[in-house]
Amino acid sequence: MKLIDIYIQEVIRRLxxxxxxxxxxxxxSTIEDMLPSNYMEEDVKHVLNQLGxxxxxxSGYKDQPMHLIGPRYFDVYLSLLKMILPIAAVISFIIMIxxxxxxxxxxxxxLNVVFTIIGKGIGVIIEVGxxxxxxxTATFAIIERLDKDKEQQPLTAxxxxxxxxDLENIAYIPKKKAISKFEVFxxxxxxxxxxxxxxxxNKLLGVYKGDGERLDFVIPALNHDVLLQYWPIVxxxxxxxxxxxxxxxxxxxxxxxxxxxxxxxxxxxxxxxxIILTNPNLMSEAFIEYMATAFTITKxxxxxxxxxxxxxxxxxxxxxxxxxxxxxxxxx
Numbered sequence: 001m002k003l004i005d006i007y008i009q010e011v012i013r014r015l016x017x018x019x020x021x022x023x024x025x026x027x028x029s030t031i032e033d034m035l036p037s038n039y040m041e042e043d044v045k046h047v048l049n050q051l052g053x054x055x056x057x058x059s060g061y062k063d064q065p066m067h068l069i070g071p072r073y074f075d076v077y078l079s080l081l082k083m084i085l086p087i088a089a090v091i092s093f094i095i096m097i098x099x100x101x102x103x104x105x106x107x108x109x110x111l112n113v114v115f116t117i118i119g120k121g122i123g124v125i126i127e128v129g130x131x132x133x134x135x136x137t138a139t140f141a142i143i144e145r146l147d148k149d150k151e152q153q154p155l156t157a158x159x160x161x162x163x164x165x166d167l168e169n170i171a172y173i174p175k176k177k178a179i180s181k182f183e184v185f186x187x188x189x190x191x192x193x194x195x196x197x198x199x200x201x202n203k204l205l206g207v208y209k210g211d212g213e214r215l216d217f218v219i220p221a222l223n224h225d226v227l228l229q230y231w232p233i234v235x236x237x238x239x240x241x242x243x244x245x246x247x248x249x250x251x252x253x254x255x256x257x258x259x260x261x262x263x264x265x266x267x268x269x270x271x272x273x274x275i276i277l278t279n280p281n282l283m284s285e286a287f288i289e290y291m292a293t294a295f296t297i298t299k300x301x302x303x304x305x306x307x308x309x310x311x312x313x314x315x316x317x318x319x320x321x322x323x324x325x326x327x328x329x330x331x332x
Contacts, residue, residue, distance in 0.1 A: 003044050004031055010054035014075070015061055023061055077140040082181055083249060085132050090188040092128045093121050097196045177331040179248045187245040195238050201227055207290055221287045230276055237269055254328035262325040266318035277310045 008027050012020040034047045051057060055075040097117060197204055202224035209218050244265055251258060276282065283306060292302040 003041065003048065004028065007031075007048050007051075007054060011058045011061075014055060014058035014078075019061065027057075073140050073144055077136065081133065081136055084136065085129060086181055086185040086188065087246070087249075088128050088132050089125045090185065090192060092124050093189070094192040094195070096120055096124045097192065174331050177253050177328050179252055179254065181249070184245050184249045187248070188242065191238060191241045191245070195234075198227060198234060199231070206284075206287060219286050219290055220284055223281055223284050226279055226281050227276070230272070233272055237272060240265055240268070254325060254331075256326075256329045259322070259325035259329040263322040266322050270314045270318040273314050274311050277307050277314075 008024050008031075011027060012024050015023055031044075031047055031051070034050070035043055059074070201222045202220045206221040207219035244261060247261070248258065283303065288299045288302055291306075292299045295302060297305075
């Protein structure tokens with residue numbers, strides 16, 4: 001029965017990965033032993049109510065205690081921490097990249113700038129993670145100590161007492177259909193990377209030359225003025241990608257509606273970037289001439305190959321992404 005599967009899911013998702021399989025089998029056996037032969041849904045709810053909140057049951061399987069934040073608030077605290085931490089880290093990383101690229105004067109070797117951004121990025125993510133962790137933990141620790149009613153069951157995400165009826169509002173999520181926090185974080189990080197490359201292409205994309213000790217940026221690949229002509233629609237796409245990533249974070253699984261939204265976003269993004277790629281003035285003349293000489297072809301051939309290759313990459317990427325979304329949404 002679905003309620004049993006969902007209850008087990010709610011217990012084991014709070015446990016370390018190595019414990020989940022054994023605990024799931026043990027818990028299912030316990031529930032089936034407690035049920036009558038021809039049980040009904042009400043019998044299942046009665047047994048699950050006897051077992052109690054999945055958060056409390058899961059805490060009983062763990063070795064480590066929860067002293068600072070007790071079982072009553074720990075589940076809500078952990079859910080908020082997992083939700084807020086990746087978003088805060090990505091936003092801070094984007095701001096840090098923008099500040100470093102805007103402040104780039106051109107005097108320093110571009111490779112050094114990249115290493116600086118990576119180093120600062122790691123530092124910013126760690127710093128933001130510590131700040132979010134401290135503030136959220138302190139907040140819940142204070143709430144824990146202000147709560148005088150210590151005998152109540154742990155709160156659910158809706159801040160109410162848990163009952164078996166709560167399982168009816170939770171969808172059973174197969175593992176291959178679930179959307180991990182890492183997937184959402186990756187989506188936000190990818191948006192930050194390509195947005196930075198787009199708006200600062202004149203400082204990051206192009207031909208580099210070095211003498212063994214220094215690597216200098218000498219020829220920009222793209223015309224910055226042409227890219228900036230499309231900035232309003234590109235900003236809209238960035239907003240849509242961030243919104244969709246947050247939507248995935250909230251839904252936690254692929255659905256048909258999400259797959260459709262993903263496909264529409266892929267189509268819009270692909271069309272916009274195809275229009276940008278087909279602009280005849282997109283690539284700088286110096287870059288086309290340099291690359292054509294390097295590959296011993298005409299400038300027209302290189303321009304055709306570059307545009308054609310870029311369009312092919314966008315189309316293939318969009319098709320694969322859209323197909324993957326529908327494939328996961330069909331999993332039952």
